[in-house]
Amino acid sequence: MPISAGLLANADGGVVAAVARDPSGDWPTRLAAARLAAGMGVLGGAELKSLYAAAPTEAAPAFKSIALMVAPEFIRDKAARIAAEIAAAADFEGLYAASLLYADDIRALEGAVVPAQEARAFALARLAAGDAIGAERWLTASAPAMREGANDADLMRFIDLVGILSVLDSSGGERVAALANVAAAKPPVILPPAPSATDRNLAQLVGAAIGAAREGARGASALAAIAASDAAARGDAVAYAAMIESFAAAGLSDIVRRQHVERAIAAIYPEARAAVAAGAATPASAPDGMVPRLKPKRET
Structure with a gap:
């Protein structure tokens, strides 16, 4: 039985990657899983390309067509x-x-x-x-x-x-x-729209993150960030904030920047904007959950 997109979206990264690599699976499902696994960081670009190259033309027509344009x-x-x-x-x-x-x-x-x-x-x-x-x-x-x-x-x-x-x-x-000749600023950090789960584990995690940051314990901060990542990936705003601040306290600024970039790009897409609008209060003058911006600067 084909695996639905909904099941893939809710599966762990290892499971999604396994579906992509399963030679008995149908190619549309395998390629969908490969794209998702790549986005989750559990399947690299070389393997993604190799799967597309191995797929029949009808499963990846655009990729195959582009690959032929060598002249x-x-x-x-x-x-x-x-x-x-x-x-x-x-x-x-x-x-x-x-x-x-x-x-x-x-x-x-x-x-x-x-x-x-x-x-x-x-x-x-x-x-x-x-x-x-x-x-x-x-x-x-x-x-x-x-x-x-x-x-x-x-x-x-x-x-x-x-x-x-x-x-x-x-x-x-x-x-x-x-x-x-434009004025541009870094986008704001966008927290996940889902409310925080107020459970004991999250409370302990946040406490550990604060304690590690206070003591300057970079290793402990990194561990706290990793521990928060699962809940953050599920859309928990508190866990996401704890993860980001813990990575920063651990001195892992590259990871913080990448997370900032990913969420800023994700907000470009309509479904992401709708989720942000539903999960956070926005000014009445900001339709669709977008932050008001100045008009672009032009030469006079």
């Missing part, structure tokens, strides 16, 4: 197809999987002249992968179009991406913002 005359069509695959992602996990699948192609396209919309898509993919240098290059490529009179929707998305870049590399974000 120089196909470069624009290839860029457009990859950008479309990135744009088709419905959530962070899907985006992250696409960023892994097409990472080599996106790097190979650097320096090519592509429309600003495609350049922004490639920048988003590199941000999802934590590649600040690649993201800055693609945002830089799209900056002239933003400066010369893009519509407000495109400008606001560009500003969002520059803000996310600033989380990974504040200097890179400043350079791109100056080039495009």
Whole structure:
């Protein structure tokens, strides 16, 4: 019996990866599991690509088609197809999987002249992968179009991406913002929308995290962060906050930045925005749960 998407979404990472690797499974289910496992961090990019390469064409038509575009005359069509695959992602996990699948192609396209919309898509993919240098290059490529009179929707998305870049590399974000003549700031840290479970284990965990931070015990802080990660992954806001602060207290700032970036990118997607809006009080002037922002700065 085929495994439903709902069952996969609620399964542990090891189970999801096992489904992806199961040679007796049907290919659509295996590839869905592979994308999810990649987003969960339990399946690497090389293995994800190998699964897609082994799948029949009908299970991965876009990937197979793009893989055949090796001649120089196909470069624009290839860029457009990859950008479309990135744009088709419905959530962070899907985006992250696409960023892994097409990472080599996106790097190979650097320096090519592509429309600003495609350049922004490639920048988003590199941000999802934590590649600040690649993201800055693609945002830089799209900056002239933003400066010369893009519509407000495109400008606001560009500003969002520059803000996310600033989380990974504040200097890179400043350079791109100056080039495009926009004002961009780091996005706020977005807590999970689900209410905290007030159980004894969580209370003990938070207490341990506070104690470790107070004593400057980095190892204990890291352990507290790991202990909180399961509840945080289930949407517990208190556990998420404890995890992030414990990682910070442990000196693991790279992990904190990656979490910040992932949640900022996830908020781009409609379902994530709706969840945030449902779980947190927002000003009446902020429709759809979005934080009010200034209009983009333009040259006069």
